[in-house]
Amino acid sequence: MTDGQEQPTTEQAHPMDEHTIAEVERAGTQFNAVTAMTVDRADALTAESIDRRDSGQPPRRLEGVPFAIKDVIDLVGYPTTMGSAVRSDAPATASAPVVDRLEAAGAIPVAKTNCQEYSYGILGEESAFGRVINPVDPALCTAGSSSGSAALVAANAVPLALGTDTAGSVRVPAACQGVFGFKPTFGVVPVDGVFPLSPAFDTVGLFASDLGVLTTAFDVIAGAGSEAHAAAGVPDGSASGIGRTIDVSLLGDRANRALDLLAEVPNLTITSANGPTLGELLDDLAPIYDFIRLYEAYEVHKDLFAERAADYQPGVAKKIEAGRDLGEAEYRKQLDALAELRERSLSVFGATDFLLTPALDGPVVRWDEIDSGSAAKFMRYSMPFNVLGWPALTIPLPGAGVGNGAGVGNGNGVGTGASSGPRAVQLVGRPGGDRDLLAFASRLG
Template sequence: MSRPRSSSWCRGRDSLRGECWHVVRDGASPSGTMRIVDETNGTQGEQGSMQSLEQTLAAVEGIGRELNAVTSVMRGRARTLERKSAQRAAVGEPKRLLEGVPFAVKDVIDVAGFPTTMGSNVSSGPDPSTSAPVVSLLEKAGALPVVKTNCQEYSYGILGDESAFGRVINPIDPTLCTGGSSSGSAALVAAGVVPLALGTDTAGSVRVPAACQGVIGFKPTFGIVPVEGVFPLSPSFDTVGLFARDLPLLTAAFAVISGNGSGSIPTGSSPTKAPTVDLSLLNPTGESSADVQTWVERHLGDSAIASITSENTDHLTELIERGIDYYDIVRRYEAYVLHKQFLDDQGEKYQPGVWAKILSGQNITEAEYQSNVVALEELRASAESFFDDVDFIITPAMGGDVIAWDELGPDSAATFMRYSLPFNVLGWPAVTLPIGAVLDGTTSGSDESSGTVCGEASDTTAATSPRAKPLSVQVVGAPHSDEKLLAFVAGL
């Protein structure tokens, strides 16, 4: 029997407090069972792990590559920026908001001097000479880009099952699906390799892998974060999003990439009235809703935090059903138009499932597309009135439990996107927050004082068995209420 190997990385046990787990892998391969041992001797503040840049780079080369989450390591760029940070400090310049925070970049986002692979063997052009604005903004705030991450090919798929580099491995349990498309970014945050990562979200591609891997995932309001330098899947829905284990860090990073606010969670006097939270999408008989309802009762029941309503089922359902039809036409048309330039010369280089999705848009006419775009814009405008009497919506993060790779079937993608896709269509901001684990069909490890990720159970062996699966909740806000949404989540 191979000797258990102790890794030097940790992942946050509590998404809001940032405590630490020590992870031991039994066996030498990435498929070995992970045992999570609670050790709070690590230090992590609001800006993420306090480990040095060199320790982070070592973790990227070590556990990051074991998880198959790495496509490029940006050690030279990160070291140069770290030296500049030290020079600023030496001459007394004020500390920037994200000073010294390492971050990962999904490999559909340009970083100057590094290939943007899209998780594909298809050549999309020369290596970029300039970085995407979201990367440049983080760097200007003091953050250090250390790694580009493996992803679903061209972001086209919610499961994370097709990349030219192979699948990313889920740090929670190697048998579990990672979700996609931003699977590598989620994995590096979940494994504690980096405290912060960029992804993209077109139908749930940040929130779903965050839920599958037990970290916080945030999709801002559509259009509020620049997407230049990001290879699109469907420009009508694409949004750059964030992964973190620490909510204050995520909030600060959002302030930076949106250019909006100071990056601190709003404090001060309490609102004149408690916000109203809509639970209409929590189906009492739904498998994915029961644990979320239990969590809601613990955190919102009989409290002054919020009032609750479940009276908008018909309204929400109608919005969602209309929007999904528009999404299907618009997304397939836009994806095909983007990729048809590669149709003749490089079609055989695509992953089979991704290529099939691309070809599914070839018979949609421009007139059909344009009519759906107009309808989509009208829906988004009219749907804002939903928030006249509601402040937030709470739903499950996915349509069921996180499932194993060998359990994937023809309906899995729709199940994964059930609660994330509608809010890409509507353009509303949404956060998925880890709240516990599902063990043999029951919630394990819930802590009434805070949201927790899979592994909080006292029996650490059971908590990381194939039957222990992360459980997350989704909280949705009105368009352009991103800071208000993050502040509300911070108070849960």
């Protein structure tokens, strides 16, 4: 793992070349991960980057770093397909602020990525473009909804990609495909220009193969909002691990391998003292999430759904329909319950700085083993932190199944049908403590 404060390497700071585009296109085809190559935009920004370099200007923070964009996020000049046949193919007239900010820092968009239709589903099995293929092992579920963004990073085609996370749609695909996946504190990163699923929980997140690049990208897309949170009294542990406490109570019998990550952190207290409180929170969260998400998703789609219900993917249509008869009065009550729960839950951090949890409730499931309980197991440890709004990072663990995107057997589970699949944990921090969490993560393992 690299230092969370690290800037892009010299190699990354050089403008992108044609080989990068070719590799993204190859991986996009091999893993069904790309809905559109954004070559015109990439070429224009690469030329700008070269001009800056040749005129002696210093490199920007993400100079020449290629990135991919989940296709629910607007990029000017390209349609936003939402992984759906129910869409307009008119090009976006402006980019989402998160894209603008990355471009302003020198990053170069190379592709829009395949995703679960309208981000509505954690398994990633329904898209008008077909489902994404897991670069680690084609037999393994990719998870969703940001499947294609995770796959391009897992295949080493790009070092960075944007996704969205409403119940785990960045962190769960990251866990299933063996890469880093970060969901910032709710509200820190703008969601303008991003098609909503449930605005009470929607968050733009990041995939990366390197934690230093992810940290730099977070600073870029969070902008002034992140600075405000950082100034609000959130502890800063970036200098050392001294005096930090981490709660591992939710790891259960999975603790041994995960605790290897913590072995080298100095003066770290490992505790399970908050176990009952955390368990109670998990049980309290789900009903609130279910009602609000169903209600808001139906409100987002109701007009279009009334006209074109038959054109939605079957599972997505069923989810939208489930929100039809939910009343506004009960919705308002659930929002009040959500606000109360978010306030009450902060007591967890009275005795700890971070939580370490499983990323998934069980192993990465194979496509042919998905059943009615698979989605709940995928979301068990991710969805609560959308509800609470806390920052959370999926950290891949070393071992079988962590791939390099080669698509051939190489002894570490890539393309071999490895049954174990990737393994990952989730690191969770205080709301507003995004930088602190990422800095602490850079010292693990």
